[in-house]
Amino acid sequence: MRVTALAGGTGAAKLLRGLAACLAPRDLTIVGNTGDDTEVWGLHVSPDLDTVTYALAGLLDVARGWGRADETFHALQAMAALGAPTWFSLGDRDLATHLTRTAALRDGATLTAVTGRLAARLGVEARILPMSDEPVRTTITTTEARLTFQEYFVRDKALGDVVRVDYDGASMARPAPGVLEAIGDADRVVVCPSNPVTSIGPILAVPAIVEALRSTRAPIVGVSPIVGGAPVSGPAGRLMQARGLDVSPLGVAAAYAPWLRTLLIDARDAGLAPALERAGVRAVAADIVMTDHAGEVALARGVLEAA
Amino acid sequence: MRVTALAGGTGAAKLLRGLAACLAPRDLTIVGNTGDDTEVWGLHVSPDLDTVTYALAGLLDVARGWGRADETFHALQAMAALGAPTWFSLGDRDLATHLTRTAALRDGATLTAVTGRLAARLGVEARILPMSDEPVRTTITTTEARLTFQEYFVRDKALGDVVRVDYDGASMARPAPGVLEAIGDADRVVVCPSNPVTSIGPILAVPAIVEALRSTRAPIVGVSPIVGGAPVSGPAGRLMQARGLDVSPLGVAAAYAPWLRTLLIDARDAGLAPALERAGVRAVAADIVMTDHAGEVALARGVLEAA
Numbered sequence: 182m183r184v185t186a187l188a189g190g191t192g193a194a195k196l197l198r199g200l201a202a203c204l205a206p207r208d209l210t211i212v213g214n215t216g217d218d219t220e221v222w223g224l225h226v227s228p229d230l231d232t233v234t235y236a237l238a239g240l241l242d243v244a245r246g247w248g249r250a251d252e253t254f255h256a257l258q259a260m261a262a263l264g265a266p267t268w269f270s271l272g273d274r275d276l277a278t279h280l281t282r283t284a285a286l287r288d289g290a291t292l293t294a295v296t297g298r299l300a301a302r303l304g305v306e307a308r309i310l311p312m313s314d315e316p317v318r319t320t321i322t323t324t325e326a327r328l329t330f331q332e333y334f335v336r337d338k339a340l341g342d343v344v345r346v347d348y349d350g351a352s353m354a355r356p357a358p359g360v361l362e363a364i365g366d367a368d369r370v371v372v373c374p375s376n377p378v379t380s381i382g383p384i385l386a387v388p389a390i391v392e393a394l395r396s397t398r399a400p401i402v403g404v405s406p407i408v409g410g411a412p413v414s415g416p417a418g419r420l421m422q423a424r425g426l427d428v429s430p431l432g433v434a435a436a437y438a439p440w441l442r443t444l445l446i447d448a449r450d451a452g453l454a455p456a457l458e459r460a461g462v463r464a465v466a467a468d469i470v471m472t473d474h475a476g477e478v479a480l481a482r483g484v485l486e487a488a
Numbered sequence: 489m490r491v492t493a494l495a496g497g498t499g500a501a502k503l504l505r506g507l508a509a510c511l512a513p514r515d516l517t518i519v520g521n522t523g524d525d526t527e528v529w530g531l532h533v534s535p536d537l538d539t540v541t542y543a544l545a546g547l548l549d550v551a552r553g554w555g556r557a558d559e560t561f562h563a564l565q566a567m568a569a570l571g572a573p574t575w576f577s578l579g580d581r582d583l584a585t586h587l588t589r590t591a592a593l594r595d596g597a598t599l600t601a602v603t604g605r606l607a608a609r610l611g612v613e614a615r616i617l618p619m620s621d622e623p624v625r626t627t628i629t630t631t632e633a634r635l636t637f638q639e640y641f642v643r644d645k646a647l648g649d650v651v652r653v654d655y656d657g658a659s660m661a662r663p664a665p666g667v668l669e670a671i672g673d674a675d676r677v678v679v680c681p682s683n684p685v686t687s688i689g690p691i692l693a694v695p696a697i698v699e700a701l702r703s704t705r706a707p708i709v710g711v712s713p714i715v716g717g718a719p720v721s722g723p724a725g726r727l728m729q730a731r732g733l734d735v736s737p738l739g740v741a742a743a744y745a746p747w748l749r750t751l752l753i754d755a756r757d758a759g760l761a762p763a764l765e766r767a768g769v770r771a772v773a774a775d776i777v778m779t780d781h782a783g784e785v786a787l788a789r790g791v792l793e794a795a
Contacts, residue, residue: 223591255560259584263609273580277566284530302570 182485185210185367185399189380190217190232191246192406192414193373195471197307199481200371201237202474206306210363212390214375215292215311216319216348216383217330221269222260224279225286228331229380230296230311231278238303246414249274268336293357310363312384313354319379320347321420330379339416343423346378351386356393364393369488372403374413374469377436378420385436394440400488401442404469404480405430408447413470429453434462443487445469445480489792492517492674492706496687497524497539498553499713499721500680502778504614506788507678508544509781513613517670519697521682522599522618523626523655523690524637528576529567531586532593535638536687537603537618538585545610553721556581575643600664617670619691620661626690627654628727637686646723650730653685658693663700671700676795679710681720681776684743685727692743701747707795708749711776711787712737715754720777736760741769750794752776752787 184204188197188211200209214229228247235241235249242250252272261267271279278299285295291314300309321333323341333339364370375381385391394401407429412418418428426432430446430453437444444457445467454464465487471477491511495504495518507516521536535554542548542556549557559579568574578586585606592602598621607616628640630648640646671677682688692698701708714736719725725735733739737753737760744751751764752774761771772794778784 222587223594224587249566253560253562253580255580256563256583256587259556259581260587263584263588263606265584265588273560273562273583274566276563276580276583277570277572280529280531280563280567281570281572287530299570 182368183208183210183366184369184371184485185212185363186371186373187212187381187384188229188233188373189214189375190229192375192380194232194236194241194246195477196371196373196404196480196484197233198236198474199471199477199479200484201307202478203481203485207308209307210359210367211307211309212312212360212363212384213309214380214383215313216317216379216386217334218316218318219269219329219331221271221279222265224271224276224283226269226271226279227282227292227296227311230309231275233309234296234300234303234305237300237305237307237309240303248272269331291357293359308359308363310359311357312360312390313387314357315350315354317351317354317383317386318349319383320349322347334416339419343419346382346420346423348383348386351383352388354387356387356389361389361393364390364397364399367397367399369485370394370397370399370401371484372401372437372441374404374406376406376412376415376417376420377426377433378417378424381436391440401440402445402484402488403433403437403441403443404445404484405433405447405450407433408470409449430464431456431460434460445484445487489675490515490517490673491676491678491792492519492670493678493680494519494688494691495536495540495680496521496682497536499682499687501539501543501548501553502784503678503680503711503787503791504540505543505781506778506784506786507791508614509785510788510792514615516614517666517674518614518616519619519667519670519691520616521687521690522620523624523686523693525623525625526576526636526638528578528586529572531578531583531590533576533578533586534589534599534603534618537616538582540616541603541607541610541612544607544612544614547610555579576638598664600666615666615670617666618664619667619697620694621664622657622661624658624661624690624693625656626686627656629654641723646726650726653689653727653730655690655693658690659695661694663694663696668696668700671697671704671706674704674706676792677701677704677706677708678791679708679744679748681711681713683713683719683722683724683727684733684740685724685731689743698747708747709752709791709795710740710744710748710750711752711791712740712754712757714740715777716756737771738763738767741767752791752794
């Protein structure tokens, strides 16, 4: 069964590990968010692609949800001594990824090519595709300033009042090679429990991708990143509000209308099932908070069976 | 007393530490070799400038003679896993220097500016100048191949038979801002006990620098890097032979003719004093193998007094 998953970073990692355990390795394609890509110390950093790659390679620092396990930060300390900004933490082992990516991009490689090469080198057999090889940058406008996603989320700790979210460059961006085919030819399309606004939102802002989602014959199944009125992790709540979305599975369904067919929701939200049905989305109650690898695999099975 | 020192890396570090201890900090200017600058993992590495900077900042790994003390190599290990060449070892803390330099150069800063900034950030008060802001690259032609200096020395461990040494770009290179003035206005010019061919040679290959050495009124004093027919460290022996220079203080004097006035030599080479005098160089026997900081300071005093 060929499965294509739309994914952010931390929120997606667990379900992707579960899907990888359920499928033949080459049958899983991940379309990753690049809207929060950023430049740090002159290096091109793709936080969500890296989180997914590390997760599937078994290298992710699971407690933090980003970066590599058993990591050190000696370069970061030395950068601080040299006066560089250090609010975006790059670990020593993690630096190798960004150095490799940056050198390859400067040599003319596409982000798709270097993402594939990095994954292969780290032993990941699933196919990881950036949503686009062209730059799309999520910007958050607060009452105070217009910020990149990383400035808003990491540097300013998501404290500002968000008035709008933009995906700069998205309207002109073409999907990366393979993305449209992966959606069109899949047996299932999965929307990971990622932030609908800043993780899945940038992917959907690439016009041709939404067209592919509307026209694919594959059932599209999502997992709600919202449980009981609050996100499982991250700043999804206030970002959904800023986009006029209810902070509930209903808001998730609205973000993914009209192409989402099925949404897995927590038992606490089962009362929303009739309203979801009225919005055209079949609700399936499941244990969507994955607390261990068995939970990841069980939810992945549930997602594949729910379609 | 204003002192300007021509310096390579490892061979120069000890004497420079001694000079820094003898002088008011702002009275020491170092003109550093950039002929063995190289690109590693997409980063601009200036090995000799960094060795000098780390030495004066008290950060040098003294046993190795390069890189930073208390260093780790986690990024290097991760680069190896990603398939990158790792024969040129960059440590995690050291990476901060190269990241900072590379980003600054890409932003349009000169090597002079970023070298000064790095030194200042690390607490070095002496002035460290690259010999030129323009690229000069030492290339070693062996019977087998034409190599960069780092390929020859680090990757191939100086094993090939050297047939010639070139300083690509040198004939068109202009001295970095401040270099000519530092030589012209000095009270003493010191040639550190560095490799005459690949450490001092590239500096002398910049035409205007040799003119400044010929015309300065400052006495020019060198310290022999050769003791008893062999270099104190590094591959100077076969490189001097390839350039037709005797592997002895006489060959050193020949490399620095006609502007070298005084050469400090080891007592074992005292018998060469008459021949050196005939070549126009006054020989001063001294303890030139510095085994501790007291030895560095004593030799620095000897250099300043010998002039």
